[in-house]
Amino acid sequence: MFVHSRRRIAAPIAVTALASGVILAGIPASAAPVTTTFGTSCLATPSAVAGPTTQSQSGSVIVDAPESVGAGETFEVTIQPGPIAFPGSASGATVQNVSRIKVDVDVPANATLVEATIVPGTSAGLSGVAPNILRVNENGNVDPNGTILRLSGNNQVIGNSPSSSINSEGGIVVKATGKNVDGSNNADGYTQFQLPQVKAILTAGDSGDVAMKVRTGGSAGAWNNDRNFLTFLPKATLVITAWAPTRCTPRDAENGPLNSGAGPLATTRIIEADKATTTTVVGPANAKNGTPVTLSANVSGGANGGTVQFFDGDNPLGDAVPVTGGSASISPTFTEDGPHSITASYSGAPGFLASTSASAKIVTVTTDAPPDAVTTTATVSPSTAKVGQDVNLTAKVDPQGTGGTVDFIVDGTETLTATVGTDGVAIAPYTFTSTGTHKVVAKFTGSPGFAPSAAPAFPVSVTTPAPADVETSTVLDAVGTVQKNTPVTLKATVDPAGATGKVQFKVGDTLIGGPVDVVNGVATVPATFYNSGTYSVTAEFVGGSGYTSSASAPQTLTVPGDTDGGPGGGTGSLDLGTLFGSLGG
Structure with missing residues (x-):
């Protein structure tokens, strides 16, 4: 992945000369290679004999990757390291080997790594641990979600790994032989070796670019750091054995900034898929x-x-x-x-x-949208109530048949909504919880063809029931659909069953006959309906001595017209005089 131009480096100390003398020759061209040439500077820190030594050389990285891929497409990137050479001796010291070789590359953004493998049969001159590709995190630990691809001998390196050492052989080892990659003798005494080809399979993301880069992010771009993208460990002997852990970064000199080698070395453009539209x-x-x-x-x-x-x-x-x-x-x-x-x-x-x-x-x-008709709304009842007594807030909208709803606003805080029936009446059940005069405002919200309107605040005087009075509740049996001209019986149940008093049945605010005695907790009234429409039916119990009054929640009554399959005449307008055929009591 990393190549230097070949040239000798002279140095007074054998280990220093060895570290600075590691060079990488040219890389064979691949199908569609992208080459970036840049300076690389390394620092060798010998364990004996000499102090740290810096060496800068011109190098390049070659990556073979497609120019573009479709969003979500799986594609292949091939990276081929070139032959690497190091001298057999320097300043009288004998080079033994170079080991713990490591090269780090970033896992590219905007893509998912499927796998990264070594291509068999593409290395030469290597011994020690077989080269492999591991995915590691910033700490050098193997991690399936790591952001770095590491070419090494099973992560045995000089640092940034759980298998680190700067004074022992490990990982990929290259023994000094004085031979070229092809096995011929090197006239200069250099030893050449070939790191293997690496193949990465990636799946492109939705958009953007997929850029291959050597590792330079964070501390990996700092000078002389174990996270540097290229590190290795030379070994030489003169009188003693000396080790020179070496760390390299893409910069032109020790004090220089990172150069173009820290940027994208090959970029694959993602062609976005056509976006779905709605x-x-x-x-x-x-x-x-x-x-x-x-x-x-x-x-x-x-x-x-x-x-x-x-x-x-x-x-x-x-x-x-x-x-x-x-x-x-x-x-x-x-x-x-x-x-x-x-x-x-x-x-x-x-x-x-x-x-x-x-x-x-x-x-x-x-052709002509009719103007909204003017309406008026009036609150009808109740004018009095007892604390805890079930009552029905009742309002009437004129003209009848507007439809829509009425909002009952109690004391400016609570809002109850009720549907306006065919007779223009809207009823909402309510229970007052405190004494005093309470204000109820009824607002008709309007309906197609009818303008909204509101009634003035309606006072309701709420008092406390006698302490000895027994509380009652009244429930009206569901009415549902009633055919025109067909007698029905309305039934209300008062609890407790022994309560004395009378029940007044109503359709909207119209009485159905007179008050009906409660017998064993039940009151009934017969009725016949002649006009079609939708109405609210209620039953109001007026308690006798010792019992509180109560009102049922409204039940919806539907009387179909001729078009709805009901018997009798047409719907016509609501005529309260003919709404009921018989009013019982």
């Missing part, structure tokens, strides 16, 4: 016949370019419109009343897939 139609729910209306199609995913074709049903709505900043708009004029089903189809653009709106935008066109 097209959504935005526009008003209603439009007037003959008046232009703006419809927009929003294309997600950052799309810029391409066109959107709008459709009204199956018919193109105008011409295709260019997409700018992820949006396209048109302003058609509809000339036909009724619902229009608007969809949009995005054509796609370089880097972006086509898409069609998943659901239609319904635009209802009318």
